[in-house]
Amino acid sequence: LRIDVDALKTAIAEDRAAGFKPACIIGTAGTVNTGAIDDLRALAVLAAEEDLWFHVDGCIGALIAIAPENRSLVAGIERAHSVALDPHKWLHAPFEAGCSLVRDAVAHRNAFAVTPEYLESTPRGLASGQWLHDYGLQTSRGFRALKIWMSLKEHGIEKFGRLIDQNIAQAGYLTELIRVEPALELTAPTTINIVCFRHRLDGASEERLKAFNTEIMLRLQEEGIAAVSDTTVHGQHCLRVAITNHRTRRDDLDLLLRETLRIGLEIKAAALPD
Numbered sequence: 014l015r016i017d018v019d020a021l022k023t024a025i026a027e028d029r030a031a032g033f034k035p036a037c038i039i040g041t042a043g044t045v046n047t048g049a050i051d052d053l054r055a056l057a058v059l060a061a062e063e064d065l066w067f068h069v070d071g072c073i074g075a076l077i078a079i080a081p082e083n084r085s086l087v088a089g090i091e092r093a094h095s096v097a098l099d100p101h102k103w104l105h106a107p108f109e110a111g112c113s114l115v116r117d118a119v120a121h122r123n124a125f126a127v128t129p130e131y132l133e134s135t136p137r138g139l140a141s142g143q144w145l146h147d148y149g150l151q152t153s154r155g156f157r158a159l160k161i162w163m164s165l166k167e168h169g170i171e172k173f174g175r176l177i178d179q180n181i182a183q184a185g186y187l188t189e190l191i192r193v194e195p196a197l198e199l200t201a202p203t204t205i206n207i208v209c210f211r212h213r214l215d216g217a218s219e220e221r222l223k224a225f226n227t228e229i230m231l232r233l234q235e236e237g238i239a240a241v242s243d244t245t246v247h248g249q250h251c252l253r254v255a256i257t258n259h260r261t262r263r264d265d266l267d268l269l270l271r272e273t274l275r276i277g278l279e280i281k282a283a284a285l286p287d
C-alpha cells in the first residue's frame with residue numbers, strides 16, 4: 014500500500030523517454046484507507062536525483078513528526094519542498110483548517126501574488142504589511158490560523174504529540190485484539206491510528222461478506238455504539254476504524270469488538286432458516 018520506489022524510477026524514465034516532463038513526486042504520510050506511509054526518505058533522495066519537486070500529503074500523518082514515540086515513521090518529511098497537513102484532523106482544531114507549508118517562500122509567493130492597483134501595498138499605513146492572499150487562492154479569507162495558534166498556546170505542542178502517540182498505541186491494542194479473535198480478520202497492516210478489519214463468514218463470497226459487514230457497520234452507527242466507516246483494500250471490503258479522539262479509552266475499543274461480534278451473531282441468527 015506504499016509507492017514502489019523502483020517502479021516509480023522506471024515510470025519517470027519511461028515518461029522522459031516518451032517526451033513527457035515529470036514535475037513532482039507526491040508521497041503520502043498516512044493514506045486515508047489504511048494509514049500507510051510511503052518511504053519518504055527514499056522519495057526525497059529520488060526527487061533530488063531526478064530534480065523533481067517533492068510534495069508530501071501529510072493531511073493525516075505529517076503531525077506524527079511531533080509525536081516522540083512515532084516520529085521516525087515520517088522520517089524524510091523534513092526534506093519535502095511542500096507539505097499539506099490538516100490541523101482539523103490530529104491537531105483537534107474545529108473544521109475547517111487545512112494548511113500547506115512551502116519551503117521556498119519566493120516560489121510560493123510568485124505562484125499566487127497578483128497586484129492590481131486596489132491591492133498594491135504602500136510603505137506605511139494599513140497596506141504596509143504582507144498580504145496573506147499572496148500565498149493562496151483566496152483574497153477575502155477567514156482567520157483560521159487564530160484557532161490553531163490559540164490551541165497551541167493553550168495546550169502546547171508536547172500535549173498534541175502525546176495524544177498522537179496515545180491514538181497510535183490504541184490502534185496497536187485494537188489490532189492485537191482482532192488478531193487473536195477467530196471470528197475477525199485484519200485486512201491491512203496497521204501503521205498508525207487506522208485499523209482495517211472484517212468479520213469473517215465461513216465460505217461466503219466477497220459479495221456476501223460485504224453485505225454482512227456493511228450491515229454490522231450500519232447497526233454500530235445506528236445503535237450509537239461507534240462511528241466506524243468502511244472501505245475496500247486489495248479488493249476486500251472491510252470496516253475502518255480511525256482513532257483520533259483524545260477521549261478514546263481502551264475500554265471503548267473492547268466494547269467496539271464485543272458489539273461487532275454480538276451484531277454479527279444476531280445477523281447470522283436472523284438469516285438462518287428455522
Ligand SMILES: *Cc1c(COP(=O)(O)O)cnc(C)c1O
Pocket residue numbers: 041043044045070071072073099111
Ligand atoms: C483529509 C485528507 C485530505 C484533504 O482533506 P481536507 O480535509 O479537505 O483538507 C487529503 N489527503 C489525505 C490523505 C487526507 O486524509
